[in-house]
Amino acid sequence: MALITTDLCIIGAGPVGLFAVFEAGLLKMRCHLIDVLPQVGGQLSEIYPQKPIYDIPGFSSINAQQLVNGLMDQIAPFKPTFSLGERVEQLHQLDDASFILETNDGTEVHCKAVVIAGGLGCFEPRKPAIDRLEDFEGKGVAYMIKNPEVYRNTKVVLSGGGDSALDWTIFLADIASEVTLVHRGDTFRGSPDSAEKVFGLATQGKINLVLQSHITSINGNGHLQEVNILNRNSEESIIETNHLIPLYGLTPKLGPIADWGLNINFSAIEVNTFDYSTNVPGIYAIGDINTYPGKLKLILCGFHEAALMAQSAFRQVYPEQKLTFKYTTVYGVTAF
Numbered sequence: 050m051a052l053i054t055t056d057l058c059i060i061g062a063g064p065v066g067l068f069a070v071f072e073a074g075l076l077k078m079r080c081h082l083i084d085v086l087p088q089v090g091g092q093l094s095e096i097y098p099q100k101p102i103y104d105i106p107g108f109s110s111i112n113a114q115q116l117v118n119g120l121m122d123q124i125a126p127f128k129p130t131f132s133l134g135e136r137v138e139q140l141h142q143l144d145d146a147s148f149i150l151e152t153n154d155g156t157e158v159h160c161k162a163v164v165i166a167g168g169l170g171c172f173e174p175r176k177p178a179i180d181r182l183e184d185f186e187g188k189g190v191a192y193m194i195k196n197p198e199v200y201r202n203t204k205v206v207l208s209g210g211g212d213s214a215l216d217w218t219i220f221l222a223d224i225a226s227e228v229t230l231v232h233r234g235d236t237f238r239g240s241p242d243s244a245e246k247v248f249g250l251a252t253q254g255k256i257n258l259v260l261q262s263h264i265t266s267i268n269g270n271g272h273l274q275e276v277n278i279l280n281r282n283s284e285e286s287i288i289e290t291n292h293l294i295p296l297y298g299l300t301p302k303l304g305p306i307a308d309w310g311l312n313i314n315f316s317a318i319e320v321n322t323f324d325y326s327t328n329v330p331g332i333y334a335i336g337d338i339n340t341y342p343g344k345l346k347l348i349l350c351g352f353h354e355a356a357l358m359a360q361s362a363f364r365q366v367y368p369e370q371k372l373t374f375k376y377t378t379v380y381g382v383t384a385f
Contacts, residue, residue, distance in 0.1 A: 052157045052158075052159055053081055053130065053132075053156065053157065053158045053159065054158075054159045054160075055079045055080060055081040055130070055158060055159070055160050056073070056078040056079045056080065056160060056161050056162070056362075056366045057069075057073050057078055057079070057080045057081075057160055057161070057162050057163075057164055057362055057366070058080075058081050058082075058083065058148065058150055058158045058160035058162075058163050058164070059080055059081070059082045059083070059164045059166055060082075060083050060084075060137055060150075060163065060164065060165045060166060060167050060306075061082070061083075061084055061091065061165065061166035061167035061336070061338070062082045062083075062084035062086070062089040062090070062091065062131065062133065063084075063089075063090060063091020063092060063093065063166065063167075063336065064090070064091065064093060064116060064117065064120055064348050064351070064352075065166045065335055065336035065337075065348065065351030065352065065354070065355055066082055066084075066091070066164070066166035066167075066335075066336070067082075067089065067090075067117070067120040067121065067123075067124060068120060068123075068124075068351070068352050068355050069164055069166055069335060069355040069358065069359065070082070070124040070127055070129045071120075071123050071124050071127070071355075072355050072356045072358070072359035073127075073359045073362065074124060074126070074127030074129075075359070076359055076360075076363045076372070078359070078362065078363065078366050079127075079128075079129075080127070080129045080130075081129065081130045081131070081132070081158050081160070082129060082130070082131050082132070083131075083132045083133075083135055083136075083137055083150070083152060083156075083158070084131070084132075084133055084134075084135075085134065085135065085136040085173075086133065086134070086193070087133050087134040087193050087194060087195040088133060089117060089121065089131070089133070090113075090114065090117035093113040093114065093116060093117050094113070094114060094117055100112075100113045101113075102116060102348070104347060104348065104349055105348065105349065106349065116348075132152060132154075132156045132158070133195075134154075134193070134195040135152040135153060135154045135156055136152060136153045136304065136305070137150050137151070137152055137305065137306075138151055138152060138153050138305050139151040139305070140163065140305075140309050142329075142331070146161075146330065146331055146365075147159060147160065147161050147331075148160050148161075148162075148163050148331065148332075150163065161331070161362075161365050161366045162331050162332070162333065162362045162365040162366060163331060163332045163333070164332075164333045164334075164335060164358060164362070165306060165318060165327075165332065165333065165334040165335070165338055165339075166334075166335050166336045166338070166351070166355075167306070167336070167338045173304075174192030174193065174295070174297070174298075175297040175298050176192070176295065176297070177208065177263075177264070177295050177297055179264050179265065179266060179267060179295070180265065180266035180267070181266055181267050181268065182267065182295075185267055185269060185272070185273045185293070188269070188271065188272045188273060189267075189269060189272050189273025189274075189290075189291060189292050189293060190267070190273060190292075190293050190294075190295075191292065191293075191294055192294070192295060192296070193294075194217055194294065197220065197221065197224055198224070199292075200221055200224055200225045200292060201224050201225065202224075202225070202226045203225055203226060203291040203292060204225065204226060204227040204229075204289060204290040204291045204292070205221055205225040205227070205228050205229070205290060205291065205292045205293075205294065206229045206230075206231060206264075206276050206288055206290045206292065206293045206294070207221075207228070207229070207230050207231070207293075207294045207295075207296060208230070208231040208232065208263070208264055208293070208294075208295045208296065208297075209232065209295065209296035209297050209298075210232045210233065210234055210236075210237045210238050210239065211237070211238045211239045211296065211297075211298060212238075212239035212240055212243060213239075213296040213298075214230060214232070214237075214239070214296040215230075215237060215239040215240065215243035215244060215246075215247050216239075216243055217294065217296065218230045218247055218250070218256060219243065219246050219247060219250065222250050222255050222256050227257070227290075228255075228256045228257065229256065229257040229258075229259060229288055229290070230247065230256060230257070230258055230259065231259045231262055231263065231264055231276075231278060232258075232259070232260055232261075232262070233261065233262070233263050234260065234261065235260045235261055257288075259278060259280075259288075261280055261281040262278050262279065262280040262281070263278070263279060264276050264277065264278055264293070264295075265277050265278065265279045265285075267293060272291075273290065273291065273292065273293055274289065274290070274291075275287050275288060275289050275290065276288050276290055276293055303316050303338075306318075309329065309332070310328075310329055311327050311328060311329060311332070311334075312327065312328045314340050315340070317338060317339060317340035318334040318338055318339050318340065319339070319340055319341065320333070320334050320335075320339045320340070320341055321341075322341050322342075323357075323361075324357050324358060324360065324361030325339060325354045325357055325358045325361075326358075326361060331365055333358045333361070333362065335351055335354040335355050335358050336351035336354065336355075337351065339354070360372065
């Protein structure tokens with residue numbers, strides 16, 4: 050895979066990471082973002098896209114996904130690039146103080162400064178207690194959907210009761226040849242509108258809805274072929290399938306970042322509040338992943354941290370230039 054060259058590599062494409070692109074763009078710095086999730090937005094998009102947010106200046110209330118969409122519109126002139134569905138595994142600092150980052154998919158990014166905006170850390174899927182589940186990871190079992198076309202004209206079983214399970218069931222109903230949603234309860238935790246759509250698809254015969262049941266084990270010959278289900282009455286059944294997608298939410302972990310020599314306090318990265326730099330020159334941490342006296346884990350605080358970080362990172366990217374602070378009305382928003 051070709052090497053990506055940029056000014057700032059931002060780890061985390063949540064709201065704070067996205068706003069950092071805007072602040073960097075005003076100072077003519079290019080950004081590449083890496084996120085383990087398959088879409089931008091971090092927790093807002095993955096866990097609670099319909100949740101109202103009340104502490105964004107200028108909005109009495111804004112839907113979480115609307116905020117993400119607005120941030121993407123705001124940074125569009127600066128043409129950021131993305132590696133989504135990938136996790137940063139290695140970081141190397143070169144003799145000229147620049148960095149090379151490597152992801153689990155083999156992507157390499159060369160940058161002059163690193164910005165860790167990973168929220169609560171690297172999100173990893175919660176794995177249900179299903180016999181042989183890990184045996185079929187990458188062989189029919191996936192915990193997130195990167196490319197829906199992979200499931201076209203195939204049989205898919207999803208399990209879970211939240212927004213992700215509902216939304217992907219609705220989406221895949223028009224792509225897969227057969228979709229089955231398995232859920233332990235008979236009601237859903239997700240959006241009532243999405244739940245109503247799922248029940249409607251089941252009534253129309255467009256999906257199979259298996260309630261009050263859970264998957265106990267899976268089997269196959271080199272690739273997933275069937276899932277075994279147990280219902281509340283202890284009755285067993287088998288569903289033939291090509292894919293199983295358990296969607297039980299995500300759990301945050303610091304991941305490989307913990308091995309980068311950063312000062313870490315209770316799974317958070319210590320920073321200098323002058324510019325939100327870490328103890329490693331050239332590496333910054335903004336948003337929920339950092340810690341300092343008086344820290345508040347608010348999106349709006351992360352936006353403030355991104356602004357100060359960008360002023361400092363400018364000196365990493367353009368060491369020979371003098372930065373004179375100006376208001377955004379003076380800078381203007383212009384494309385590269």
